[in-house]
Amino acid sequence: MELLACPQCGSQWFVSSRSGERTVFQMDGQHQPVIAQPESISEDTVPINPDQIFCGACSWKGPENDLVESR
Ligand SMILES: [Zn+2]
Numbered sequence: 001m002e003l004l005a006c007p008q009c010g011s012q013w014f015v016s017s018r019s020g021e022r023t024v025f026q027m028d029g030q031h032q033p034v035i036a037q038p039e040s041i042s043e044d045t046v047p048i049n050p051d052q053i054f055c056g057a058c059s060w061k062g063p064e065n066d067l068v069e070s071r
Contacts, residue, residue, distance in 0.1 A: 002029035005070035011057035012070055017046035018054055018061075027053075031064055 003012045004027040013036075016023040021044045025033040033048050035041070054061045 001034075003027060003034075003070050004029065004031065004064070004067035006055040006058065006060050007062075007066055007068045008060040009055060009058040010070065011055055013056035014053045015056050016048045016053065021045040023048055024056065027064060027067055029069070031067075 005012050006014070012026050014025055014027065016025070021042060023033075023041060023045055024036045025048060026036070028034050031050075035048075050064045052061060053064055
């Protein structure tokens with residue numbers, strides 16, 4: 001599966017929020033989120049906002065359109 005990566009550090013893991021209950025996910029080549037543990041999503045979980053996603057490994061945040069193809 002082709003995945004998109006953080007433009008700053010190259011990580012393929014993203015989170016929906018910096019705080020609280022958050023969704024951990026990856027982005028596939030069609031810019032669709034691939035949620036790591038869908039069974040752990042609850043009503044309190046911050047939904048994925050495609051205009052503001054957060055890198056799981058560095059301080060980058062931005063719209064999914066800024067992600068780069070991983071290599
Ligand atoms: Zn990053």
